[in-house]
Amino acid sequence: MAAGTDFSPPFAMLNGGGYNNSSSNKDNSRNLSPAAGADENSDAVKQIPNGRPPRHTIPSARLLAAADLAMDVGLVVNKLPSDEKTDFLPIFRSGSCAEEGPKRYMEDEHVCIDDLNQYLGSTTASFSSMGAFYGVFDGHGGTDAALFVRNNILRYIVDDSQFPMCVEKAIKSAFLRADYTFADDSSLDISSGTTVLTALMLGRTLIIANAGDCRAVLGRRGRAIEMSKDHKPNCTSERLRIEKLGGVIYDGYLNGQLSVSRALGDWHMKGPKGSACPLSPEPELQETNLTEEDEFLIMGCDGLWDVMSSQCAVTIVRKELMLHNDPERCSRELVREALKRNTCDNLTVIVVCFSQDPPPRIEIPQTRVRRSISLEGLNLLKGVLDGNS
Template sequence: MYVRGVNMAAGTDFSPPFALLDGGGYNNSSINKDTSRNLSPPPTRIPTASSKSLMAGLPATPSHQPGSSPPPICLIDLEFRSPFSLFLLQAMDVGIVVNKSPSDEKTDFSPVFRSGSCAEEGPKQYMEDEHVCIDDLNQHLGSTTASFSSMGAFYGVFDGHGGTDAALFVRNNILRYIVDDFQFPMCVEKAIKSAFVRADYAFADDSSLDISSGTTALTALMLGRTLIIANAGDCRAVLGRRGRAIEMSKDHKPNSTSERLRIEKLGGVIYDGYLNGQLSVSRALGDWHMKGPKGSACPLSPEPELQETNLSEEDEFLIMGCDGLWDVMSSQCAVTIVRKELMLHNDPERCSRELVREALKRNTCDNLTVIVVCFSQDPPPRIEIPQTRVRRSISLEGLNLLKGVLDENS
């Protein structure tokens, strides 16, 4: 991701901002092996008057009106869905292919989460990306919040610009803001959206940080078979479904039709593909030199777009990467590479390294951060293509054309 008009913070040293807590702290073994920083442990989630007053400052979710988009889905039961709630599972309007799992009827599938990641500075002078991998939420959160009725996991990629303060702050706090939200776990999607905005506001209030720095944010929250992707920016999440790439997020570029309309409606301008001539993304946290007062509508939005699906046996892995990967590689190419690698060694970390290596070969111009999450302990099965008896024929015109080509080369 490229940014104009913002000075880069060079050589900034960030020490771990939080200490480990016995019994309820973050387990460093469950966090990505590439980083030694630990996340801040979330406090016990008890809805209080103070927490409600804090949330009162966030943008309110409008009630559903006839003809408008449906409200976010509430996950009343994290392990099983009623027929009525299944009926409510509609694809969010994020401009990509609707990707309900073809085998949603199967309730006996239980995903097992295991992940690997790789982060490289690439050709840039500074590394501004951050990421987090948590394969077991129950173990990670411990007694600090209510236990889940099923397996859970959390992953995130944060592509910083103008320094590392925003990316590091969001990485360290976004999960805590989600699980501590008074709407969690009853209405998970509402809690995620509120957490993104709350993280943006909290970052602006921290006087020790450079609030002109910014970051995109892509998170994946998995609760049992339910996968919820939240994205603000141009990172991307792609699901590998039996060798086919299913995009689970939309790149928020200023030139995309939906984002351009939103930006211009709010008084923003797009110059040479940059929002207000400065930023190459249309959604980000931080960048408070480009935003107005808290709560006011702004062309640069911190609010994520969400997409949800129920995982099935067809879904084999998830790829999450910053734009340094997707600038030089298609979603389908990445899925093909990962599936081939998993069939060879079944190691998601080696798969992430291979994607980074391939992006560097293709001369990416940005930092590189990639996470690969597998949903099974076994490697993907070989795809058998049934043989069909097809008679192929060629027209007389085609034969004459082929003859002419052969005569020219002889």
Template sequence: MNINAVKIVTSFVTILQYFDSLGYLICMFLSLFFKSADAEVTGSKSSSEDKTEFVPIFRSGSCAERGPKQYMEDEHICIDDLIHHIGSASNIPFPGAFYGVFDGHGGTDAALFVRNNLLRLIVEDSQFPTCVGKAITSAFMKADYAFADSSSLDISSGTTALTALVFGRTMLIANAGDCRAVLGRRGRAIEMSRDQKPNCTSERLRIEKLGGVVYDGYLNGQLSVSRALGDWHMKGPKGSACPLSSEPELQETLLTEDDEFLIMGCDGLWDVMSNQCAVTMARKELMIHNDPQRCSRELVREALKRNSCDNLTVIVVCFSPDPPPRIEIPPSRVRRSISAESLTLLKGVLEC
């Protein structure tokens, strides 16, 4: 940055100091802008270039509680080392991991069946691992059909399904139902799945197009989710399109060093806790003890304190062996009248 530009900015900043909070916000923006400009002039390595070398190390913990319900119908799975689990001959990228939360209803048969068979169906699919997204979608449908053919199981039971499959830095979230995955990115909550409720505009349109109805927020007046596996008393012949779909929605992201952990939970957690509240609490816990198992247990306990009325299942997946670092707020010579929390939020927005 040349000397004239520095003088202009310095004069401008002096004037802005009289405008208190507004001046502080603009000064902070200019500081970040010219800092990035200097980095480009000197040819220093950008933050995005640094993050390309990031390799996640998976650590997970989980907690499941029956809660106030009479029966526990949730199932879950945590695999931190996927290659070791399915065999090195599988020709999948390293490192790999797989996690899933399955919120059953109308009995436990569907959730347990999907939990025990879904990963195998993904790996055995002909499109795996070259087209992982297509393999996952196909496996969800195959698991649903296989469950329908199980004569010894109650095929009227059903389950939602939320999975996270990670290869190297690529994480693919698949969701059918109202479980939710939320990424903790330097203290900010990034939603990685969409709750599939009948009242959702796109889901309502799909349901009505296929001859279904949404009554008081329920699909055909019976089910509070618009996608699920099982529930074959509400579905037509296998392969036919029906309002209750087992096809998952997919969301892919490339993990960087800013991505600290992932929270996966059934609706019993999210009914009483916002995404940001869960991430803030999890980050605080991990900074204290760096144990994802304890962290998931504390999230479940907090949900119970908030009177969650459902089964509770929570998985916390960390991507580094180290605890989340403390977020430092740079000192400023400009008087400010906004809180430290507001400053942290502003800093996160500007960094985006």
């Protein structure tokens, strides 16, 4: 990597390249980039190029196991009124796990920062409240793009002139800056690419930014709340955008080459800087204010979500937290479960808790079931009884 591109933190790198420093130190959701349409996954599997790591591929679709279906039943809980005020202030603590899995190369990167004030120090203005930052970067065609974005994306966000007054614009600007700066670095393979999923937390405000098919899922009292949309070429809204810009989708792949419709890098598939391109580096953002109902956040690459539903992951993490209250052990358990389900990709998972305490037990009040019989049924029963007398 060229000199000057590494945003070196004051702490050691842990868990396969993620930064992690612990801190002792949920709900009106608004989608800043509304998504239209539903995802449609392809079963195509891309062949491995000669002498190069395979690009981002879609493994064969798998049916959820019967046990998984039982886990996917959401629990009905009382939601806080949308206008109810709360004094809740989250405390961030996280754990991560990254495994190569069945692939020959590990191309994922990730970052975990539980305390932005302590991490950034004097490099930027201190925040008036607790802040945290997390990211998952699923590389393809090599690790150059994922490593570059991991090392620079946070710095690009906080250095942007619109931060912190307009955080959403600063995040979008940082994604584009990272994409363009990567293209200008002659020491890197600019044909490599990466999907990018980040979570920026400022006090109670959680902002998810996603470009690609990694996914962020909020655990809200046992229910899975998806905070990002998978950017697959066959997704209706993505297909319309791609075709409008002259791109084609062949067997689930953008221009027959890539199984995602948004990514940073991959400059062999992009036109001149600033031009509209079927492969977009622009993230979709979603913001929410956390409340006591929101217990944890799961961030994972597609290697996890290819074999596990969002609800299943939330159910597993909540059960594990109630046992040991350790987010790192929870991330390891999700990776272990995905490997048992024969995932075909690298695996990277981050679990972020918003409280020092484990999730409380959810008690669902029993309801009395009133049974009734129709007049027709009553007459039928009467006829049977009369016939036996």
